[in-house]
Amino acid sequence: MITNKNFTTRIKKTLLALTVSTMVMGMALVPSQAVRAEETKQSTEEAASTETAFDATYYASQYPDVVAIFGNDPQTLYWHYVNYGKAEGRYANAQDAANALAQANQSTNPATEQTEQPGATPDATAKAPQVIDDGVYNILAIGNSITLHPVCGYWWGSWGMAASSMDKDYVHQVQVGLAQKYQNTSLDIISVQSWETSSARNRQLSKFDSKLANQYDLVIIQLGENVNNMTTFKKDFNKLVSYVKTAQPNARVVVVGDYWYRSGRDAAKKDVAAKQGCGYADISAIRGKAAYRAASGSKVLGDDGKYHTVKNQAVLKHPNDAGMKYIADRILEVL
Helix, strand or coil: CCCCCCCCCCCCCCCCCCCHHHHHCCCCCCCCCEEEHHHCCCCCHHHHHCCCEEEHHHHHHHCHHHHHHHCCCHHHHHHHHHHHHCCCCCCCCHHHHHHHHHHHHHCCCHHHHHHHCCCCCCCHHHCCCCCCEEEEEEEEEEECCCCCECCECCECCCECCCCCCHHHCHHHHHHHHHCCCEEEEEEEEEECHHHHHCCCHHHHHHHHHHHHCCCCCEEEEECCCCCCCCCCHHHHHHHHHHHHHHHCCCCEEEEECCCCCCCCHHHHHHHHHHHCCCEEECCHHHCCCHHHECCCCCEEECCCCCEEECCCHHHHCCECHHHHHHHHHHHHHHC
């Protein structure tokens, strides 16, 4: 829940392909977790003149790949940001990340935006509300491969399948959008396609327990696309939502509509969400539209730091960056 404690994002990422001993040389000391660059001796001319406030807690939570190699010492993280992170497009604090996203949204051509997002209401992420809390806004996303797919022979990153990088999938875009309002956010993800394909879905619910033992401010449920047998789907989905709400009585729960169509499935999810008092993110406007679907030959920056070419048919069924953004925007609108 929102508290005044620091946080650690629970998403693990493959280690950066860098040599630790080489990068640690010349490291500058930083007196606290939130510092200003002009107060510290820097190894580059650019860093010496920057006015960016560095939040080591935020940096560690957003970039676990860096922490995996360098640890979470504030001095080390600040050194990494100055010498590498800034050039790589990493953000020093949550407000910088939120401002960058808002600026990108505001600069989008209105006519193009209307074409790319049919039936969409104004982009919720462009509102850029002021930070209203110094605590932590905890997010849990429960979903299938659209939410997270592990690395395998035809997929190269531990995030939503077909997004070109982790920050482009819908879950992480929701997190950045919420960072405009909440100073700190944390994110957990449960990938449970097994719930969809199981003949006894209720037996799969215990797989949620380790995460549901924590307390969240927001729970996103994105499941259903892989369900073929509709006989008990609505009853099972109702049980799933009830299970989550019982474990998270203070959380806002948002159900995401179907990206792949099957008769009656989306209507069942929408009805369950309404009866259970959940928000519902309708994404039917982009369903089946090529502009929002991964294209053969598109590139993905994998966990290994290399670019890979999408060819596999399973990946090509998933939403591309534009589709992921559309899903994120609809969730943020509900909130």
